[in-house]
Amino acid sequence: MVLSMSDKPRHFATRTLHAGDQFSVADNAIFPAIVTASTFIKRSLDEDTEYAYSRVGNPTRHAYETCVAALEQGAGAVACASGVGATATVLELLPKDSHVVVMNGVYGGTFRLLEDYRSQTSGLTTTYVDLNDLEAVAAAIRPDTRLIWIETPTNPLLHLVDIKALCELARARGILTCVDNTFCSPWNQQPINLGVDLVMHSASKYIGGHSDLIGGVVVAANAELLTRLRKISMAVGAIQGPFDCYLALRGLKTLDVRMERQCANALRIARFLEGHPQVEQVWYPELDSHPQQALCKAQMRTGGAVVTMKIKGDRQAASRLVEALSIFVLADSLGGVESMINHSWSMSHNSLSPEQKGRIGVCESLLRLSVGIEDHRDLIADLDNALRLSA
Numbered sequence: 001m002v003l004s005m006s007d008k009p010r011h012f013a014t015r016t017l018h019a020g021d022q023f024s025v026a027d028n029a030i031f032p033a034i035v036t037a038s039t040f041i042k043r044s045l046d047e048d049t050e051y052a053y054s055r056v057g058n059p060t061r062h063a064y065e066t067c068v069a070a071l072e073q074g075a076g077a078v079a080c081a082s083g084v085g086a087t088a089t090v091l092e093l094l095p096k097d098s099h100v101v102v103m104n105g106v107y108g109g110t111f112r113l114l115e116d117y118r119s120q121t122s123g124l125t126t127t128y129v130d131l132n133d134l135e136a137v138a139a140a141i142r143p144d145t146r147l148i149w150i151e152t153p154t155n156p157l158l159h160l161v162d163i164k165a166l167c168e169l170a171r172a173r174g175i176l177t178c179v180d181n182t183f184c185s186p187w188n189q190q191p192i193n194l195g196v197d198l199v200m201h202s203a204s205k206y207i208g209g210h211s212d213l214i215g216g217v218v219v220a221a222n223a224e225l226l227t228r229l230r231k232i233s234m235a236v237g238a239i240q241g242p243f244d245c246y247l248a249l250r251g252l253k254t255l256d257v258r259m260e261r262q263c264a265n266a267l268r269i270a271r272f273l274e275g276h277p278q279v280e281q282v283w284y285p286e287l288d289s290h291p292q293q294a295l296c297k298a299q300m301r302t303g304g305a306v307v308t309m310k311i312k313g314d315r316q317a318a319s320r321l322v323e324a325l326s327i328f329v330l331a332d333s334l335g336g337v338e339s340m341i342n343h344s345w346s347m348s349h350n351s352l353s354p355e356q357k358g359r360i361g362v363c364e365s366l367l368r369l370s371v372g373i374e375d376h377r378d379l380i381a382d383l384d385n386a387l388r389l390s391a
């Protein structure tokens with residue numbers, strides 16, 4: 001039997017399992033091999049082999065890229081050494097001295113790359129705006145604006161951006177759009193279907209899903225952008241190695257079932273926290289209390305697996321809470337099968353000044369939960385107990 005993508009059922013869960021299978025046809029294996037070869041042998045000067053050198057192309061990486069591209073409904077993907085490596089690869093598309101409009105409160109690593117490096121080395125200029133304010137976006141756009149960098153939902157307060165509306169505005173002006181889709185994974189949100197040109201992921205989060213790899217990936221909506229990205233990836237060389245591509249591809253096999261459980265757990269937890277006397281506020285896009293619940297329903301499958309809460313009390317209360325938890329672990333990352341908690345003030349947003357933190361709503365009693373696949377009853381009991389002890 002010869003397998004090809006077109007023979008296959010197209011539903012998301014099936015694509016997570018089988019997009020990329022065609023790379024294992026040669027040896028009949030059920031999973032693509034980890035091809036560690038740096039180079040591939042030609043039998044003659046005239047032979048045109050599919051792969052020549054692994055920085056340029058590698059079968060394991062190609063299988064993984066094919067799967068991610070199929071999930072995001074793009075023309076193809078480029079796997080990079082990390083999420084920020086993927087962002088850097090996207091920024092190479094821009095001519096020097098370009099202007100970029102960026103979502104307010106964008107991921108700290110994106111901000112650092114833009115402000116500490118690309119502004120000095122490539123002459124990039126940036127304007128940070130709330131991308132939901134389309135008038136503010138239109139006002140920020142200049143003749144040299146080449147890219148709008150979208151992140152939705154944002155970290156840690158889970159503000160959403162109307163991707164479709166923004167893409168219409170950008171396309172009319174010939175400006176590229178890129179969504180950092182890390183918090184959603186392709187399971188929850190497929191920005192290319194909403195009109196975006198590029199999707200970027202930190203595969204270190206939901207795509208890998210097991211907190212055991214660092215990786216990034218960029219998906220291009222069309223063949224022209226894909227060709228340019230492949231050339232950049234070859235020229236810059238920040239590629240994902242075959243072992244990590246294997247781990248990421250293996251992670252994708254269970255993306256559908258992981259996300260279903262994680263997001264269902266997250267909704268239950270968000271509802272529980274909303275009714276808890278020790279909790280002052282809960283942010284979760286699927287809740288009635290979220291101001292963008294309608295947008296969540298329009299562009300996301302669920303509210304996601306991240307829940308943010310402000311507890312009653314101060315930093316000491318937050319400190320008591322994290323120390324009293326026995327299932328949720330205090331960690332910087334998110335998106336793994338195990339539940340994690342993050343103190344934005346001292347961890348993810350530590351490099352911001354207290355004023356900057358205040359402006360984006362990060363306070364010392366704010367905690368971000370990355371909900372895993374454990375039994376929701378145990379997770380809720382863990383939170384309930386720790387919240388009581390935090391008082």
Ligand SMILES: *Cc1c(COP(=O)(O)O)cnc(C)c1O
Binds near residue numbers: 082109155204214
């Ligand atoms: C983690 C993360 C990144 C950076 O990815 P790395 O794999 O750590 O380089 C970018 N964007 C978001 C939203 C992230 O959470």
